[in-house]
Amino acid sequence: MSSGDLKSDLSRKTSFLGLKLWVVMGLCVGVFIVGILCILSIWVTCRRKSRRTLDGYSHCQIPHVSKDIKVDRVGAANVHDHPESLFLTIHDKPNETTSEKMLVHLGRSKSSDADNISQCSSIFHHERGFSSQSGEEGSSGTVRKQPSYGIAMPSPLIGLPEVSQLGWGHWFTLRDLELATNRFSAENVLGEGGYGVVYKGRLINGTEVAVKKLLNNLGQAEKEFRVEVEAIGHVRHKNLVRLLGYCIEGVHRMLVYEYVNNGNLEQWLHGAMRHHGTLTWEARVKVLLGTAKALAYLHEAIEPKVIHRDIKSSNILIDDAFNAKVSDFGLAKLLDSGESHITTRVMGTFGYVAPEYANTGLLNEKSDIYSFGVLVLEAVTGRDPVDYSRPANEVNLVEWLKMMVGNRRAEEVVDSDIEVRPSTRALKRALLVALRCVDPDSEKRPRMSQVVRMLETEEVPYREDRRNRRSRTASMEIESVKESCSSSADVESKVGRADSSTSDTILG
Incomplete structure (x- = not known):
């Protein structure tokens, strides 16, 4: 078909309002594009409505480990009886007097510099029963021998809907964390490094948190995010910084931790504190x-x-x-x-x-x-x-x-x-x-x-081990002396020398 024939075909009038064929084809394309845009608009509107519905769900409390709590037991009978709270064992509760004794010439007031500490990440998940060797508490710990008293502890996430897809913690949206950190303001930076930047934030319920925003360098953010989330999620321990939740949105990977506002050991020994x-x-x-x-x-x-x-x-x-x-x-x-x-x-x-x-x-x-x-x-x-x-x-x-x-x-x-x-x-x-x-x-x-x-212990370390070694040394000496038919006085003398030698070696 020649170009002249194609032009004449497109220029001929159609039965649709007497419009030319090329006009009708243009209108069809336009209607198709408008239809696609309408469908996208309806889909976005539905998503926003569903998100508002999630925000209206009933609030859930997540177990919180207070600094006053020694043992955090999940799965105990009391928890099943009271699903809205977590029952904990009180142990070694600090008081103001004890805290004040921890410092020499420590002023009562804290300056704003205390907020500029280096806040890093935390902790690990994997559930297993309490180990008596560790001498501490875990999320899946068995019951300790000392008596415990049930008390309900408030969660730092009260007032936030529980929407986690990992079975623990809180799934924060990017908007949640932007609001918490004033759009990741430079004024809120607590620390930074090769991993990313840590910001101080305040959730809508008033809880202060540390938000670790991972840098997405060749997938490093995804890798570090997986390491920490897979390892941290369910663990609860008094001496581990608690991971409260996370954000997965687009290329963004962020972790949200409890905020610890009294510096770190390096700062107390060498730096800002x-x-x-x-x-x-x-x-x-x-x-x-x-x-x-x-x-x-x-x-x-x-x-x-x-x-x-x-x-x-x-x-x-x-x-x-x-x-x-x-x-x-x-x-x-x-x-x-x-x-x-x-x-x-x-x-x-x-x-x-x-x-x-x-x-x-x-x-x-x-x-x-x-x-x-x-x-x-x-x-x-x-x-x-x-x-x-x-x-x-x-x-x-x-x-x-x-x-x-x-x-x-x-x-x-x-x-x-x-x-x-x-x-x-x-x-x-x-x-x-x-x-x-x-x-x-x-x-x-x-x-x-x-x-x-x-x-x-208040005793010198490894005293029990030293006694064991002394016992073993004494036994060897005794056997040796028996074989040579030595007198009991010689045995006591050799044992005494062995004790002294071992003690001197350990105590330097």
């Missing part, structure tokens, strides 16, 4: 003990166990009662019960990374234990793990402290800012715990549940 006062020895031990309990729970009370991989002072947040809150699980790994270790790319913070992990990439809970040992030394001495401003033999904190202890100068390592110095026994206990944890042979490092018991 020092103008509020100096942490006393008792405060430092309390923070270390809380951290140890959290790690004991993650390593020994849940399955699979959780390896934090980035234990350091800036990731130990501190609440108003000076309880430790372990945070930032963006580098964490899960280790199944059948696995002795996993091989992974070396990650962590220089100075805290265990030597065997740095050299081989083989990771297990012993790596966290080494990092905790460095943390103890940092709290005791007030020094950074690696400080190039110091003389060459003092740059590495671990090596310097070993040298000082070896030279019988342990009393000189205590942070000079501590006005009331610890007793010799207390200092010895802390240093023994630290040196055990940073043992170059990972197999000789204690479990975190053992560390908890060592920090809690």
